[in-house]
Amino acid sequence: MKLTRAKLLSLVLAVIFCLAGAAFAQPAAPAQADDQAQASKTQPVSNVPGIGEILSVIEKATQGQVDADPTGTTADKSTPGQGWTAPVRLAVVFAFLALLPSLLVMMTSFTRIVIVLGFIRRALSTQSIPPTVALIGLAFFLTIFTMGPVLSEINTQAIEPYMKDALEFPAAVEKGNDVLKDFMLRQTRSSDLELFLDFAGIDAAKTQADVPMRVAVPAFAISEFRTAFEIGCLLFIPFLLIDLVVGGILLSAGMMMLPPSMVSLPFKIILFVLVDGWRLLAETLVLSFR
Numbered sequence: 001m002k003l004t005r006a007k008l009l010s011l012v013l014a015v016i017f018c019l020a021g022a023a024f025a026q027p028a029a030p031a032q033a034d035d036q037a038q039a040s041k042t043q044p045v046s047n048v049p050g051i052g053e054i055l056s057v058i059e060k061a062t063q064g065q066v067d068a069d070p071t072g073t074t075a076d077k078s079t080p081g082q083g084w085t086a087p088v089r090l091a092v093v094f095a096f097l098a099l100l101p102s103l104l105v106m107m108t109s110f111t112r113i114v115i116v117l118g119f120i121r122r123a124l125s126t127q128s129i130p131p132t133v134a135l136i137g138l139a140f141f142l143t144i145f146t147m148g149p150v151l152s153e154i155n156t157q158a159i160e161p162y163m164k165d166a167l168e169f170p171a172a173v174e175k176g177n178d179v180l181k182d183f184m185l186r187q188t189r190s191s192d193l194e195l196f197l198d199f200a201g202i203d204a205a206k207t208q209a210d211v212p213m214r215v216a217v218p219a220f221a222i223s224e225f226r227t228a229f230e231i232g233c234l235l236f237i238p239f240l241l242i243d244l245v246v247g248g249i250l251l252s253a254g255m256m257m258l259p260p261s262m263v264s265l266p267f268k269i270i271l272f273v274l275v276d277g278w279r280l281l282a283e284t285l286v287l288s289f290r
Contacts, residue, residue: 106221107180109146109187112228113285114139119232120281123239124268125261142282146289150183177213184220185211187227187289192219231284239268 104110117135130138144151154176162172185193185208196215197203246267247260271277 104140104143106217107184108143109224109285109289110139110143111221111224112231112288113142113146115225115228116231116235116281116285119228120235120277123232123236124272125239125243125265126269142285146286147183150179153179178209181211181213181216182208184216188216188220188223189226192223192226195219227288231288235281238271242267242271 114136117139121130121135157179158167158172158175161167161175162169167175193211193215196219197211200212200215202212202215242264243260246264250256250258250260250263
């Protein structure tokens with residue numbers, strides 16, 4: 001069934017609402033003089049479109065090729081660039097941009113890396129040194145490095161075939177999802193995965209290929225939190241011992257009003273530099289994903 005421009009616009013706005021979590025008001029379609037256009041405008045959608053249909057609509061939006069022209073009447077598919085206006089294309093682009101932070105934080109190694117870097121700054125008691133923007137930048141590039149094999153596989157199996165017209169857009173997205181899901185499940189504890197499979201009412205005996213993304217993503221996220229906290233606690237212990245030793249010395253010397261953290265800060269930094277802490281930290285984070 002061919003969709004009119006108003007229906008396609010409503011579908012795109014629904015996708016934006018689901019991805020970005022923001023409420024968008026659906027504008028009313030302009031009045032049409034043609035009775036047939038009025039009937040098609042008021043006709044309700046009989047069923048909910050599948051993910052493949054939604055992705056196909058998004059692909060057409062980015063290419064500017066749809067079934068309806070600006071007047072709401074059916075146009076020839078062979079005519080390129082008919083139907084989609086600049087606001088509709090911008091809406092699709094903004095939907096993708098709204099999804100990018102969630103993809104970066106929840107479906108890659110970024111979460112574990114940035115939490116561990118936050119722990120090390122807290123253990124050193126340096127407050128805002130290194131600055132947050134520097135830690136985020138380091139976490140971002142470490143994420144690109146650790147995700148390099150996964151990104152290369154996605155490029156080989158999904159992006160390149162799609163650019164060569166060997167795969168349709170929904171099929172390419174499914175290929176990329178499978179590669180990313182395989183990475184996430186390798187880093188996910190079985191107990192976390194079984195928890196969300198049980199919540200979703202899915203048989204826990206299913207293979208990894210049968211695990212839906214709505215189950216894999218939260219299971220991967222809480223597994224990453226646990227792993228990051230384990231690494232952070234191990235990093236915290238030596239610096240905590242320095243605080244205890246310095247606090248005991250100050251207490252025995254009668255200098256109870258002097259903050260122990262102020263005195264222990266230089267010793268923590270010296271220890272971290274002498275053991276080449278940043279190299280060891282980067283090595284630990286990279287090896288934790290292999």
